[in-house]
Amino acid sequence: MALSQNASARQESLRSRHGLLEGRLRELSSHPSVSDTEIRELKRQKLRVKEEMESL
Numbered sequence: 001m002a003l004s005q006n007a008s009a010r011q012e013s014l015r016s017r018h019g020l021l022e023g024r025l026r027e028l029s030s031h032p033s034v035s036d037t038e039i040r041e042l043k044r045q046k047l048r049v050k051e052e053m054e055s056l
Helices: 001-027 038-056
Strands: none
Touching: 001 038
16 A cells, blocks of 8 residues: 555656656747757656656
């Protein structure tokens, strides 16, 4: 039971992080001064979060 609750809490935490990264990407994409490197790093982070969510 506790393991299930921990997994559920982790899943929710990852969903929240994924949403924050998505919002940040949208925000930065509208600014021409943001480097491609910064955008690429945020996309990598978002992908890692997504992959971890799928592995749970």
